[in-house]
Amino acid sequence: MKKLIVASVALAAIVAAPAFAGDDMAGMEMSRPSVSKTSSNTALTEAEVRKVDAATGMVTLKHGALENVGMPPMTMAFKAKDAAMVKQVHEGDRVKVRVENVNGTLTIVKLEKQS
């Protein structure tokens, strides 16, 4: 019994360190088609910020499926709608985004930080 407790404490420590890896799995679960509601114009997609480039206004996201633009989960750069959005996020942040095709450019039109 004592061994079991020690083992679970060690496991908790391991899990706590790469927190993003754990969250990532949850994110993938969330992007299942069965979970997402009927593709409306407000659906948000889970994503993880990989890179922020304030100079160009580009945010690289590891995103879940973006149904409205017909995109499977992947990592890619998006144009942020405005500069304030770029300042709001940092590498490693978990976010929910709405990406839309704005005049031929895939643009993050809505971004919510996840705690």
Ligand SMILES: [Cu+2]
């Ligand atoms: Cu993509």
